[in-house]
Amino acid sequence: MTSVDFVDAIALAKHRQNFEETEHTRAYREMLAAVRGFQNAVVQANPSPEQLEQMTTSLQQMQAMLEAQALPEVERWYGRGGGRDGKLQLVTPQLIFEEVEDDRIHAHTTAGEFYIGMNGAMHGGIVATIFDALLGRMAAGTQGRVCRTAYLTTEYKAITPLNQRLDLVAKVESVERRKRFVTGQLWHGDTLCATADALFIEMLPGQQ
Numbered sequence: 001m002t003s004v005d006f007v008d009a010i011a012l013a014k015h016r017q018n019f020e021e022t023e024h025t026r027a028y029r030e031m032l033a034a035v036r037g038f039q040n041a042v043v044q045a046n047p048s049p050e051q052l053e054q055m056t057t058s059l060q061q062m063q064a065m066l067e068a069q070a071l072p073e074v075e076r077w078y079g080r081g082g083g084r085d086g087k088l089q090l091v092t093p094q095l096i097f098e099e100v101e102d103d104r105i106h107a108h109t110t111a112g113e114f115y116i117g118m119n120g121a122m123h124g125g126i127v128a129t130i131f132d133a134l135l136g137r138m139a140a141g142t143q144g145r146v147c148r149t150a151y152l153t154t155e156y157k158a159i160t161p162l163n164q165r166l167d168l169v170a171k172v173e174s175v176e177r178r179k180r181f182v183t184g185q186l187w188h189g190d191t192l193c194a195t196a197d198a199l200f201i202e203m204l205p206g207q208q
């Protein structure tokens with residue numbers, strides 16, 4: 001495939017769906033887990049000036065090491081993967097997929113302190129981002145349909161807690177031509193914390 005082919009979302013998505021986890025990519029997944037751990041720690045501490053200087057220098061060194069190896073999107077591992085452990089990504093807490101059917105998904109997650117809004121509640125934008133990832137996976141279904149979000153509406157019904165298991169349910173409500181209407185629920189135990197409804201549109205060849 002040439003870089004021109006990757007202007008096409010379907011070509012890019014199909015290329016990226018074809019991803020086999022190896023020992024090397026599992027080590028990358030572990031590194032991302034360490035980044036999550038770091039993010040959770042960094043929001044909770046007020047380090048001393050000496051510690052801050054030391055950490056800033058170390059982070060700048062790691063950043064330079066990564067920048068020297070930067071790759072075009074098509075070649076990166078980031079954003080790929082799937083299966084039970086979900087994608088290699090940092091934009092939401094890790095989603096664990098327990099059941100994936102063509103019209104229903106059950107997943108769970110536990111969000112660390114990094115995703116805090118205020119007073120122990122998850123940030124509302126993160127709740128919506130979790131739904132975009134979950135409902136996007138629902139729209140893709142078991143066949144890996146390539147879809148984009150046309151709209152996503154989220155209702156916040158109760159505080160979404162951090163550091164506790166959250167259960168996520170998604171359903172396809174209806175399908176009309178390229179349109180897939182999907183809904184989602186986010187539960188903490190018996191408490192319904194948030195709901196979402198969204199429209200995903202299946203992409204046409206040539207669309208970005």
Ligand SMILES: CCCCCCCCCC(=O)SCCNC(=O)CCNC(=O)[C@H](O)C(C)(C)COP(=O)(O)OP(=O)(O)OC[C@H]1O[C@@H](n2cnc3c(N)ncnc32)[C@H](O)[C@@H]1OP(=O)(O)O
Pocket residue numbers: 008009010012013132136146147148149150151176177178179199201203204207
């Ligand atoms: C390689 C990467 C690809 C994989 C992606 C994984 C994505 C994960 C999910 C995302 O977060 S995507 C990022 C956020 N979404 C976007 O950036 C999408 C921006 N919008 C668009 O690109 C276009 O608007 C879109 C592709 C969604 C639709 O444009 P089209 O020109 O293909 O569709 P068209 O306008 O012809 O509409 C098709 C049908 O959907 C309906 N429709 C479109 N947008 C609508 C809307 N907002 N509300 C209600 N209906 C809508 C439209 O009326 C029509 O209905 P009918 O079939 O009944 O005629």
